[in-house]
Amino acid sequence: MSNQWIQYGIYFVAFLLIQGLIINNIALSIYVYPMVYVIAIMMLPFETNVLLAMGIALIMGFGLDILSDTFGLHTSASLFLAYIRPFILKVLQPRDGYENNKLPTVHDMGYTWFLAYAFVCLILHHTWFFAFEIFRFDLIGLLVLKVIFSSLASFILIFIFQFLFYKPSK
Amino acid sequence: MRNLFKFLKRFRNFLIFMVLQIFVLGLFFNSKNYHKASFVNSTNAISSWFLQKRYNITRHFDLEKNNVILANENAELLGKLPMSYYALQQQLFQINDSVYEQQYQFIAATVINFSNHKLNNFATINKGSLAGVEKDMGVIVSDGIIGFVIDVSKHYAIIRTLLSERINIIVEVNDIMGSLDWNGRDNKVGKVKGITSSAQIVVGDTVYTKGSNGHFPIGIPVGVVSEAKIENGAATLSINIDFTVNFSALGHVYIIKNIFKMEKDKLEHKYYE
Numbered sequence: 001m002s003n004q005w006i007q008y009g010i011y012f013v014a015f016l017l018i019q020g021l022i023i024n025n026i027a028l029s030i031y032v033y034p035m036v037y038v039i040a041i042m043m044l045p046f047e048t049n050v051l052l053a054m055g056i057a058l059i060m061g062f063g064l065d066i067l068s069d070t071f072g073l074h075t076s077a078s079l080f081l082a083y084i085r086p087f088i089l090k091v092l093q094p095r096d097g098y099e100n101n102k103l104p105t106v107h108d109m110g111y112t113w114f115l116a117y118a119f120v121c122l123i124l125h126h127t128w129f130f131a132f133e134i135f136r137f138d139l140i141g142l143l144v145l146k147v148i149f150s151s152l153a154s155f156i157l158i159f160i161f162q163f164l165f166y167k168p169s170k
Numbered sequence: 171m172r173n174l175f176k177f178l179k180r181f182r183n184f185l186i187f188m189v190l191q192i193f194v195l196g197l198f199f200n201s202k203n204y205h206k207a208s209f210v211n212s213t214n215a216i217s218s219w220f221l222q223k224r225y226n227i228t229r230h231f232d233l234e235k236n237n238v239i240l241a242n243e244n245a246e247l248l249g250k251l252p253m254s255y256y257a258l259q260q261q262l263f264q265i266n267d268s269v270y271e272q273q274y275q276f277i278a279a280t281v282i283n284f285s286n287h288k289l290n291n292f293a294t295i296n297k298g299s300l301a302g303v304e305k306d307m308g309v310i311v312s313d314g315i316i317g318f319v320i321d322v323s324k325h326y327a328i329i330r331t332l333l334s335e336r337i338n339i340i341v342e343v344n345d346i347m348g349s350l351d352w353n354g355r356d357n358k359v360g361k362v363k364g365i366t367s368s369a370q371i372v373v374g375d376t377v378y379t380k381g382s383n384g385h386f387p388i389g390i391p392v393g394v395v396s397e398a399k400i401e402n403g404a405a406t407l408s409i410n411i412d413f414t415v416n417f418s419a420l421g422h423v424y425i426i427k428n429i430f431k432m433e434k435d436k437l438e439h440k441y442y443e
Binding site: 067 | 187
């Protein structure tokens with residue numbers, strides 16, 4: 001149990017730095033802003049307390065806000081995801097519930113479940129983020145395009161990260 | 171009873187969530203104010219340490235390109251020195267120059283962090299109040315203007331770039347005044363607003379700074395007109411410009427210190443408010 005959290009801590013810092021120092025500086029297009037740090041909130045164990053998840057989201061978001069001058073936008077979006085995650089997990093729950101020693105990774109839960117889970121998380125998070133960034137009704141087309149393309153980019157990176165950082169739980 | 175506790179537990183989480191959101195979004199919307207940065211920004215010690223470390227690694231990547239830019243700039247400046255002029259009248263260069271008084275000083279700095287894909291884009295530079303950087307100073311590169319300083323710490327400063335909503339820098343095209351704007355989509359294309367449709371503006375005209383609010387000297391290039399058309403029934407021209415600065419690669423910049431700015435502000439303060 002404690003081992004799992006030490007590993008989580010190291011990954012947390014790694015994801016924060018990968019996002020803040022590398023990915024933030026690869027601007028492919030105005031529509032594509034991948035946010036892979038969301039993986040740190042997505043991969044919390046199933047039974048994680050919402051308050052703990054929100055605490056973790058707060059630190060992650062704050063770290064990114066000071067690295068990318070977004071003044072609270074990342075914090076707001078990741079808090080939202082941390083708060084809404086138990087509801088997503090409930091909707092996607094398999095018939096016989098979640099096993100306690102497993103993680104929401106592609107290895108433990110299978111491709112179909114992971115695809116649904118990742119896309120719901122990413123689209124909700126990205127929509128919140130870009131909606132508050134743009135915050136104008138006349139730019140709603142821009143918002144939709146940004147959400148679609150950025151979610152796709154984030155998904156591809158998070159899918160690759162599944163194989164780089166995680167392996168099946170015993 | 172059990173259901174009541176369950177309900178309260180869920181309600182507690184929601185309350186905490188709402189309080190945190192209101193605080194965080196409050197910070198964010200506050201930062202949208204013109205000329206203002208929230209205290210959560212990259213000039214603080216921890217994040218600037220990381221950004222500086224990254225810069226130390228990546229700065230060698232485009233050294234060659236930067237050298238060419240600096241060499242070109244040096245050549246241009248050398249051409250303006252008195253020694254590169256042939257003196258037609260010998261005594262012209264011997265008298266003390268009392269015609270010109272220096273108005274602008276330049277502080278060289280390097281961009282260590284920037285974005286160009288958001289609706290409001292900022293850059294962090296590695297010079298701060300110790301080097302004499304102050305709020306509201308303009309920032310340029312050899313090609314044109316970048317933006318102005320909105321917040322300063324000891325060793326770092328934050329610039330609001332031209333790629334921002336409501337940047338409102340006064341510019342001029344063919345001696346006609348307008349204000350600069352950005353469409354939020356393309357980091358190469360800007361807009362000039364407020365020029366009446368009777369004005370003679372053609373594609374290829376260069377847009378310069380007006381120097382009216384003291385951030386920038388007069389006549390620094392901003393962009394080149396790429397499209398100028400009259401929209402149906404509008405009293406003003408819709409002008410698109412190509413920025414002269416390449417916002418996808420910011421390197422060495424100059425911060426402009428206007429020595430006369432205090433004097434100008436003090437004088438204007440009496441009448442404009």
